[in-house]
Amino acid sequence: MRYYVGVIHKNEGSEYGISFPDFPGCVSAGASVEELKAGAEEALAGHLRILMEDGEEIPQPSTVEEIMGNPDFADGMPVLIPVAEVVDKTVRVNITLKQSDLSVIDRNAAMLGVSRSAYIARSTAGFPPRNVTSVSDAAGSFRSSKAGRKAS
Structure with missing residues (x-):
């Protein structure tokens, strides 16, 4: 402490x-x-x-x-x-993205008034859902949630 x-x-x-x-x-x-x-x-x-x-x-x-x-x-x-002690150290990383994806990230970050890094970190906080163990599970979960919304 x-x-x-x-x-x-x-x-x-x-x-x-x-x-x-x-x-x-x-x-x-x-x-x-x-x-x-x-x-x-x-x-x-x-x-x-x-x-x-x-x-x-x-x-x-x-x-x-x-x-x-x-x-x-x-x-x-x-x-x-x-x-509480600060235990989650921030590290610098380099990533590769499509320009269009980066533009969306930057636009959304600006709308929220946060940095690009903060936006990416916050966006990943709840993904994947707890019961997802692989990328294909995540994709299936996403497709199922979209199908459920269309049916309602």
Whole structure:
């Protein structure tokens, strides 16, 4: 388990807010400390997931002393937020595709606002179905699902 320092801020008349100095732009808020904690864990995990999908480097956590020594965070309250260890390392690969397939991938990725790599990774997350053990099984499963839709 890794812990990143979050800095809690609370202005009069506002919700609790938390920011993560190691990840500028990663923030969360909540009406209560319990809500804030849950939102902070979710925001941090989501931010790390996006960085991994985009092939970005995940920094080592800064220390509380380093962060609280920064005047931008000196008025906040530091808290350690846990995240599961990052075990799925992103690797760079070269692939060969038809130009038309690459155009479709790039268009869909742009529509979703993600990188080409992130789009390909997300597209494969649920394929093949769990009961498929070979490419021919996958093709048969796909054909069966299309036939079932036509019959309905």
